[in-house]
Structures are given as structure tokens and as C-alpha cells.
Amino acid sequence: MATLTYKDRSFQGQESETILDCLIRNGEKIPHSCKSGICQSCVMKTNDPVDLVSQKGLKPTKKEAGLFYTCQQSLNKDFEVFDSHESGPPIDGEIISQQRVSSSVVILKIQLDSPLEYKAGQFVNVFRTDQLCRSYSLASVSNNQIIELHVRKVPEGSMSNWLYDSNLLGQKITLSGPVGECYLTQDMENDDLLLIGVGTGLAPLYGIVHEAIANGFKGKITLFHGGLRLESLYLVEELKNLEQTHSQFNYFPVYLLGESKEGFLQGDLVELLKKHEFDLKNTTVMVCGDPDMVKKLKQTVFLKGVSSKKIFSDAFVSNKKV
């Protein structure tokens, strides 16, 4: 059996165990959330060779520095691992606003003790004082010490129920990041944007819409926001107002179930997108939210003819329950 060394301690690995699981089993407090190689909260450092999957999506400089996802690396040989602190020092903040905008979505505003540099569309890893960690997308535009998160309460979800149900005004909270590759870059300057958010998948796109407009983005910006029911949609008024005042911006709120209502589209988001006409060559597409929907929607726009290089996404993967 393989041996894992960490801080001068050695652990014996078990059959098909990951490095993260082995550390946790032995009582080490290692941050982690998605266990899918996405959130980067579990990243550590090693000088030993790692499998391709455990560095997938990391920047080349980080790969060279030996950073890797402990949740993806199986303990298939001996390893020595070190803390990395690579995503920057943790940042403390305080919840200054907690607005329940629907029966399941809460918008949180967090005042940070120090500025966080990020691009709209990236996400942060949020830590509760007991070290429970989850990823949430930044819905705010950078250059501000107040960040905004949109959290949807999922059935029996530990973090999301706490964030929605408890009275958290004044609550101290810690975060790390930013992480993620779904944001505006210079290559997109001459494109149109097609943004598709499902549920709180609106959050990163809401930030991107505002950042694009603020930065004088020239192209058309089209936002589809899909929810199960009319009540699942939120920030509808704000987005309709933005549409009124900015001719480049088009907003389509869509819900699946219930009576039809003026000003909204009722139906299956995937089917609506199949019919939606846009410039296939010169559009950057971003899709965020529920992983299954993200996969279907990406495939739909790809099959329509959008280049795979112009399709970006954040799938809100939740951690796999054991």
C-alpha cells in the first residue's frame, strides 16, 4: 500500500483512495468542496509526478509549481504533499446585506476587509467558521470592496440553507479565490455575447452583463435566464430596466412550468435556444448553473454551429455525497 507524507506525518493509503480522502480520514483539516476538480479549494503541492486529471485546467505556471487537486489524485504510489496557499491568502469579510428575493434564492452582500481583484464571472470559495466550504459565483463587478453572491437553497444543503435561513447580518465569513475561467477577455471584444443562466447560474452572468456595459462593450448582449417556475426567476425588474436603458442588451426570462405570462417566455430553455437565431460565427456563448442543463445547453449551441472555442461555462457541481 502507498504511503502519504504530510507535515512529517505518514499515512497508509487504502484501496482506490484519493489523497484528499486519505488526509481527511486521518483527521487532517483540508479545505474541499466539489470533489470534482473544479473549485480548486483542495489544491496542494507536491514534487512527485501526478496524473493528468489532477491538474486539468490549472494554469501552466501552477502545474510547473507542482500544484494539483488532491480530490482527483488517487494514492496509487507514495506521495509527499505540502500546503500550497496558492489561491492567495484567505480574505475576511462581513455579511452586510441578506435579501431573500424568492422562496429559494438569497442575495448576499459581503463587505471585505481588503480588496479582492477579480473578473466578473469568476467564483470564490466561501468558508464558514467551522471550515465548511462551498463555491459561489461573483455577481458583482470588480473594483469594489463589496461583493455580491446569489445562493439557491438546495434540499438539505448544509451551506445554502444556513445562508438562506439564518439571520446573518454582521456574520463574519472567510473566502478565497478568485477562481474560474468564465469571464470576458479581449478576444471577445468584437463578438456578440449570448449568456445563458439557469437558476442562480444568473449570478456570474449578471456580473458579466454589468461589467461589459461599464467597459463599453460594443456588441449585442443577450441574456436568457431560465427557472423552473415564474417564481424561480429573480432580479427581473432590474434586468428589464437595464434592457430599457441599453439598446444593446436583450433579456429573456424563461420558465418551464405554469401559465404563460406577458413579458416572459414559457417553455423548455433548450428548445427555445434551438430556435433562437444569432450570429453563429461571431458570438461568444457563456452557460452557467445546474450541471445537466449546462451540458445540454452547451451541446445545443455547439450543434447549431458555434465553435467549441467560443463556448464557456461554469457548471455548479455540488459535492458528491459518499
Next chain:
Amino acid sequence: MSSLFENIGGEKAVDAAVDIFYRKVLADDRISHFFDDVDMEDQIAKQKSFLTMAFGGPVNYSGLNMKEGHKHLVARGLNDSHVDAVIELLGGTLKELNVPAELISQVAGIAESVRGQVLGRQG
């Protein structure tokens, strides 16, 4: 003498072919179900290494990987008819990119040569 990979256009050709090829695969009822449950970025990366290999380019996996990599698909019923379909779509892709017939048949030949490994018949 320049290699098949160079003649076809190297990495640029792979880049040009990958979207067209993967779109064909996803739209083909005979085989699309084998590719449906994998994330698009992962799939694109896999298709790229497949195309690089078929174009006679530098390969980053061995025959054993080939066998291992398709084991779960063979368990789900992957057989000769599906390999036929992939080789057909590969040919269609290259035709669309105006690759000469002579090169297309060389590519088909390489793809053909790994059939046994993909289907787990040989190591």
C-alpha cells in the same frame, strides 16, 4: 519525405477538424449515445488526440490506453458497426475540409489499425 501529419496540415488541421468531426458524432444516432455523458471540453480533448493519432501525428497514448480507454464503452455494446461509423464520419470530415482522397484513405488506414485495440480484441 514529409509525413502524413505534415501533408494533412499538422495541428492546424486537427483544430479545423475537431469541431466538425465532433458535431457529426453527436448528431449521429448510431453512436451519439456513447459520447453523451461526457463533458464537452473533455470530449473535445479526447477527439483531438484521436484525430492527431489518425492523422499520423505524435501520439500521447499507447495501445494499452486505447484498450483501457474504451473498456467501459465495449461493456455498453461498442462493436464493429460503431467503429465503421466513426471511420465514415472521419472521412466525411476530411472531405469537407477538402483533403485529397489519397490522404483520406491513409487516415482511414491508421484508424482501422487500432480497431482491435479499441474493441479490446488485442493488447
